[in-house]
Amino acid sequence: MTATYSDLEGRAILVTGGATGIGAAMVEAFARQGAVACFVDMDAAAGGELSARLEESGLSAPFAACDVRRTRDLQAQVLRFSRAHGPISVLVNNAGNDRRHKLADLTEDAFDDIVAVNLRHQVFAAQVVAPMMKKTGGGSIINFASIGWMIGGSEYPVYAAAKASIHGLTRALARDLGRDRVRVNTISPGWVMTDRQRRLWLDDAGRERIAASQALPGELLPEDIAQMALFLGSDASRMCSAQNYIVDGGWA
Numbered sequence: 192m193t194a195t196y197s198d199l200e201g202r203a204i205l206v207t208g209g210a211t212g213i214g215a216a217m218v219e220a221f222a223r224q225g226a227v228a229c230f231v232d233m234d235a236a237a238g239g240e241l242s243a244r245l246e247e248s249g250l251s252a253p254f255a256a257c258d259v260r261r262t263r264d265l266q267a268q269v270l271r272f273s274r275a276h277g278p279i280s281v282l283v284n285n286a287g288n289d290r291r292h293k294l295a296d297l298t299e300d301a302f303d304d305i306v307a308v309n310l311r312h313q314v315f316a317a318q319v320v321a322p323m324m325k326k327t328g329g330g331s332i333i334n335f336a337s338i339g340w341m342i343g344g345s346e347y348p349v350y351a352a353a354k355a356s357i358h359g360l361t362r363a364l365a366r367d368l369g370r371d372r373v374r375v376n377t378i379s380p381g382w383v384m385t386d387r388q389r390r391l392w393l394d395d396a397g398r399e400r401i402a403a404s405q406a407l408p409g410e411l412l413p414e415d416i417a418q419m420a421l422f423l424g425s426d427a428s429r430m431c432s433a434q435n436y437i438v439d440g441g442w443a
């Protein structure tokens with residue numbers, strides 16, 4: 192079941208890391224609302240395929256290959272999208288990487304890289320869209336965090352630190368941009384069954400943990416997160432800002 196948000200029709204929105212996983216579900220969900228669902232990803236093949244599939248069915252999902260750790264490239268691409276499709280009115284800061292790491296082996300370069308892929312680009316994407324949102328009377332920025340650090344997730348201390356910091360970013364930007372009617376919120380997903388999670392981390396012990404920890408039975412899917420992103424992107428949530436929306440089946 193999907194709600195229809197008529198105000199999203201024709202709007203240019205941007206999803207980072209939109210080629211696979213939760214990002215791909217959000218690109219498709221926004222495109223199905225009639226939005227111009229622009230997206231970037233470093234996976235050029237998967238991004239090209241998704242864009243072609245959606246455009247073949249008459250939807251609008253322009254894609255550009257871009258590594259969000261390269262701030263100048265990211266900002267230049269956002270400006271290109273806005274010139275071609277209109278000012279970005281919804282920014283979904285989704286790109287991230289939960290690769291495992293251990294304190295004992297951590298180097299400064301690895302630390303910087305984990306922060307770059309999980310935090311830094313969210314700040315600099317907001318920097319480039321905020322002026323266009325202000326000019327057009329408002330917008331919505333959605334920052335992606337995680338419940339991982341809240342539930343004692345292990346083997347990714349710097350990922351956990353970066354994700355824990357996201358909501359501080361959200362709350363500060365919500366204050367700074369709120370007068371211009373730019374809303375800023377966090378989505379914190381639970382354990383979402385993307386292809387990558389199934390391939391790398393889900394095993395029998397994981398299934399048992401989900402069954403024991405979620406209040407609700409069943410798998411959390413990328414589409415469940417996309418529903419929250421649609422609501423926060425739409426004017427239906429016009430008075431929602433500075434909040435953390437947890438979608439986790441009742442785990443955290």
Ligand SMILES: NC(=O)c1ccc[n+]([C@@H]2O[C@H](COP(=O)([O-])OP(=O)(O)OC[C@H]3O[C@@H](n4cnc5c(N)ncnc54)[C@H](O)[C@@H]3O)[C@@H](O)[C@H]2O)c1
Nearest residue numbers: 208211212213232233234258259285287335337382383387
């Ligand atoms: N899946 C989960 O269980 C879960 C749980 C909590 C939080 N999250 C968060 O949700 C967001 C999406 O997660 P997902 O599970 O869909 O991840 P995913 O790995 O399935 O997809 C992430 C996408 O981002 C892209 N990406 C990664 N690094 C990039 C870079 N440097 N430049 C451009 N693109 C890049 C990848 O190519 C991929 O398409 C992330 O912020 C993640 O931390 C996911």
